[in-house]
Amino acid sequence: MDGFFELFAEYAPLFLEASWVTLRLTAAALLMAMVGGALVSALAMSRVRILKWIATVYIGIVRGTPLITQIFIIYFGLAYIITLPAFWAGALALAFHNSAYIAEIIRSGFQAVPKGLVEAARSLGMSRAKTLKRVQAPLALRTTLPVLGNQYIIAVKDSSLVSFIGMTELFQTSRNMAASTYQPLTAYIVVAVYYLVIVLALTALVSWLEHRLSAHRRPAAA
Amino acid sequence: MSDNATHPPVGEEVIVHMENIVKRFGRTTVLDGIDLDVHQGEVVTLIGPSGAGKSTLLRCVNGLERISDGRIEVDGQRLSYSEADINRLRAHIGMVFQQFNLFPHMTVMENIMVAQREVLGRSADEARERGETLLERVGLAHKAKAYPGNLSGGQQQRVAIARALAMDPTVMLFDEPTSALDPELVGEVLDVMRTLADEGMTMMVVTHEMRFARNVADRIVLLADGGIAEQGPPEQVLDSPSSERGRTFLEELLNH
Numbered sequence: 329m330d331g332f333f334e335l336f337a338e339y340a341p342l343f344l345e346a347s348w349v350t351l352r353l354t355a356a357a358l359l360m361a362m363v364g365g366a367l368v369s370a371l372a373m374s375r376v377r378i379l380k381w382i383a384t385v386y387i388g389i390v391r392g393t394p395l396i397t398q399i400f401i402i403y404f405g406l407a408y409i410i411t412l413p414a415f416w417a418g419a420l421a422l423a424f425h426n427s428a429y430i431a432e433i434i435r436s437g438f439q440a441v442p443k444g445l446v447e448a449a450r451s452l453g454m455s456r457a458k459t460l461k462r463v464q465a466p467l468a469l470r471t472t473l474p475v476l477g478n479q480y481i482i483a484v485k486d487s488s489l490v491s492f493i494g495m496t497e498l499f500q501t502s503r504n505m506a507a508s509t510y511q512p513l514t515a516y517i518v519v520a521v522y523y524l525v526i527v528l529a530l531t532a533l534v535s536w537l538e539h540r541l542s543a544h545r546r547p548a549a550a
Numbered sequence: 551m552s553d554n555a556t557h558p559p560v561g562e563e564v565i566v567h568m569e570n571i572v573k574r575f576g577r578t579t580v581l582d583g584i585d586l587d588v589h590q591g592e593v594v595t596l597i598g599p600s601g602a603g604k605s606t607l608l609r610c611v612n613g614l615e616r617i618s619d620g621r622i623e624v625d626g627q628r629l630s631y632s633e634a635d636i637n638r639l640r641a642h643i644g645m646v647f648q649q650f651n652l653f654p655h656m657t658v659m660e661n662i663m664v665a666q667r668e669v670l671g672r673s674a675d676e677a678r679e680r681g682e683t684l685l686e687r688v689g690l691a692h693k694a695k696a697y698p699g700n701l702s703g704g705q706q707q708r709v710a711i712a713r714a715l716a717m718d719p720t721v722m723l724f725d726e727p728t729s730a731l732d733p734e735l736v737g738e739v740l741d742v743m744r745t746l747a748d749e750g751m752t753m754m755v756v757t758h759e760m761r762f763a764r765n766v767a768d769r770i771v772l773l774a775d776g777g778i779a780e781q782g783p784p785e786q787v788l789d790s791p792s793s794e795r796g797r798t799f800l801e802e803l804l805n806h
Contacts, residue, residue: 448651448710451612452665452717453641455633462664466655544655544697 336518339505343522346501351526353415353497354487357422358480364423365430372435383431390428396489398425403493418490418497426483433475437468470541477534481527488523498522558750560768561590565625565721565752566611572619573606580606582776583620588721591750595763598773599799604756607773608723611754612643625720641669644714644722648729650706652698652713658685659694662713670717677716684712688742704735708742715746722746724755760803764788772796 372383390398399421406412412420441464449459488499496504502519506512566588573581580603588594596604609615610622613629613636622629624639652661659681666677685691688708698706707727714722724743728736740762747753747766757763763770763784770787772780772795780787780796791797 442649442651444647444649444651445653447614448645448647448653449665451614451640451643451645452713453637453639453669454665455637458668462668463653467653470655541655544699547700 332514335514342501346498347522350487350497353419354484356419358483360423361426361430364427365434368427368431369434387428390425395425395486399489399493414493414495418493418495422487429479433472437472438464440471441467473538481530484526557748558591560592563590565590567623570620571617574618579776588754591752593747593753593767594769594771595755595757595767596771596773602773603776604773605725608725608754608756611723612640612645641717642720644719646710646714646724646727648726650710652706652710654698657695657697658709662716666716680716684715688712702735703731704738707739711742721752726756728759
């Protein structure tokens with residue numbers, strides 16, 4: 329552990345650059361995963377049995393196989409059809425993986441909205457779409473936000489697996505550092521610090537959003 | 551006994567027409583061929599033992615329950631379940647629920663404004679003005695900015711009534727509006743309902759409040775075993791029921 333802080337400072341530019349890659353990678357993946365997850369949850373909540381079944385199978389497969397396997401399958405498998413840059417192959421694999429979990433989170437959020445509130449909206453003449461927009465979605469968002477935040481945190485950390493298809497993101501950078509300094513412990517502690525900072529920032533962001541959306545749960549100001 | 555004289559005479563016009571209403575849940579027949587007309591300005595209370603289908607019948611009027619057979623007309627329009635038709639119809643059928651069902655993420659005023667804006671297309675100013683008038687009427691003008699979670703049950707139910715009234719309904723449906731309330735909060739909700747009746751609102755009320763039924767209703771309909779066991783003016787139904795089913799129900803009610 330000689331010169332931890334010297335090494336930390338020396339490698340800071342590389343790690344900052346890699347942090348940026350990790351953030352972009354995770355953000356791209358989560359954006360796609362939210363869209364995909366919303367779609368899959370819509371299938372899961374559909375009244376059409378075949379659509380429900382498709383969602384069940386999709387979620388089953390994604391949750392039943394390791395992320396690293398999915399990354400390799402998408403990276404090497406897609407190579408037969410289209411050559412994707414490692415960034416997009418990685419983002420796609422992370423999106424695929426997270427979409428299944430996010431689908432389940434969204435579904436549980438919608439199912440937690442009391443049926444009576446939907447009936448109240450419909451009894452006022454609001455269409456299905458307007459009820460979804462004004463009542464179900466806002467309430468589902470409020471209940472799912474903490475759980476979604478949790479999933480985002482997992483996604484940030486899981487993005488480290490993309491290093492195995494050659495992406496120079498945070499974790500790969502620490503592996504490079506370990507190899508060139510012969511100080512693996514230092515390298516992995518350094519990278520742990522970067523992940524921790526990112527995760528703490530994300531946690532703070534989610535808490536702030538939660539607070540903003542929970543005005544109705546606070547006692548009235550006198 | 552009855553002070554029905556305080557509210558305007560019942561009109562000729564039929565507001566809710568129900569003809570041979572059948573409702574089945576799976577193999578169970580809950581409503582078995584019910585005919586019921588409610589006239590302009592009339593207050594009809596539906597009473598009867600639990601499981602008699604009172605709430606189900608009420609929920610059929612605005613299509614929250616789909617009838618298995620029969621015909622319903624509200625304000626001369628036949629109830630159809632196509633999305634556009636039913637939304638147009640529901641916009642003018644007010645409904646008040648046992649559990650209030652206020653939108654918890656909206657303030658009291660937002661609760662009252664949302665459907666006015668989304669369904670009737672009123673401007674924000676118009677909707678707010680209407681909301682203020684109605685909140686004034688139910689005695690909650692000072693709670694416009696509160697969230698439902700910070701109100702008592704009685705206050706929530708009064709807001710729910712105001713929310714329904716904001717749509718200028720031709721008929722108001724009340725589904726056990728006081729059953730979820732602490733006893734000391736029942737009165738404030740019944741007072742609002744009585745005022746509405748006095749102003750000539752057409753109302754269908756499922757309730758266990760016999761005093762309300764007696765004093766405010768023009769007609770009591772006693773449902774039992776999927777049919778109408780008895781109906782008529784309050785004194786007739788409550789004091790000298792002609793059916794065996796009616797007698798047993800009222801006896802049980804009095805013995806508790």
